[in-house]
Structures are given as structure tokens and as C-alpha cells.
Amino acid sequence: MGIVITAFERSPDGGKGLARDTRVRWALEEAGLPYEVRPVSFRAMKEPAHLALHPFGQIPTYEEGDLALFETGAIVFHIAQHHAGLLPDDAGARARAITWIFAALNTVEPVILELVTARILERDKPWTAERLPLVEDRIRDRLTQLAARLGDADWLDGSFSAGDLMMVSVLLRLRPSGLLDEFPSLAAYVARGETRPAYRRAFAAQWAVNAAPPVGG
Known part of the structure; x- marks a missing residue:
């Protein structure tokens, strides 16, 4: 059996690459690596067959x-560990690349997701107008730190790695907000x-x- 991944039958972002299956x-x-994609509807995601997987x-x-x-x-991480092209051969560089995977998911993405929550899920709440600037400033703090680390390099630690793949994927979520454009080096990094x-x-x-007509439509 080859590799099979699941993805949204219809992605909430309309196919703009923000759904997490794009990272995989x-x-x-x-x-x-060749792979197959099994589309899953929102209803099927909550059924026993899918819950057995996730x-x-x-x-x-x-x-x-x-x-x-x-x-x-x-x-x-599993793909990178077992197949060439996403982690360096040198042990130290390999460990640093893995560190950047965790940094993207644990340090940078959470505050970005706060912004998504505030702008979309909480936009009608009375506290949103006051909360948004605070969230945006926390994001700017993280981006300032990340931009300082990147400097004028193309990638975070030498050659492109799974750490860059994950960081770029996370930063892409910021594009609609305009915050990424405030940091030209990071915008160029994502590009x-x-x-x-x-x-x-x-x-x-x-x-x-997502561009294909719905089944039966």
C-alpha cells in the first residue's frame, strides 16, 4: 500500500493553500514521493472511520x-526523517532544522491563529475592537524576532529544510492581514x-x- 493522505473535500479557504494538507x-x-489523496467531507470527519485515524x-x-x-x-517530521530532501545529513544542522519545525508550530503559529480567531470567529464580540491591536502587536513582536534571525539569508539555517517548509506555511496565514508586508525580508522569504x-x-x-465543480453539481 502506498501513501494515502486525507484532505478537505472542499477547503474552507477555497484552495488558497492555507489548509494543513498543503503542508503534507x-x-x-x-x-x-507518490501519494494518493482521499477527500473527506466535514460530516465524514466526525464519523467513526475518520476518528479512528484522527x-x-x-x-x-x-x-x-x-x-x-x-x-x-x-x-x-516523519516524511523528513525517512526520505531525503528535507533534513540535512549533518547531525547538528539536522537538529536545528527540527528545532525550526517546532518553533513554527509552537512559537509562531499560535499567535497567528489568535488573529484568525479574533477576525473571523469573534468578529461580532464586543471585545474584538480592543483585542485585535493587542494580538497584532504580539505577532509583530514574533516577526521582529524571526526577521532578526533570518537576516539577509535565503533560509533559516543554510539550505532549505523541513523547518523552512513549516515556517513558510505558517507565515502564509498572515498574508490576508497585511502584517507580513511590514517585514519585507519575511515576505521575500515566503515568496x-x-x-x-x-x-x-x-x-x-x-x-x-477546490476549483472543480462539486460532485453532482
């Missing part, structure tokens, strides 16, 4: 033989990630699913 697709494309009823999941994984970071052929293939695959 990108990693698989960087590693040159106990929280989300996507993506990853299946390869008897192995079943959930959580994007764990899936990308470099988007120009990689593997990312383009992953994005095109995700876009094609």
Missing part, C-alpha cells in the same frame, strides 16, 4: 501500510518558498480539488 503535500513533493476529527491524516499518523508536524517547484505542485493539486 509539499513535504511529499519535496521528497519526490481522534480530533480533523485533517490531514497519513497512512502508509500499517502506519497511520495525524498532526501535520508529526507527519512532515521564495512559494516559488519552489514542489510547493507549486502541492498548491496546484490542492487548488484543483
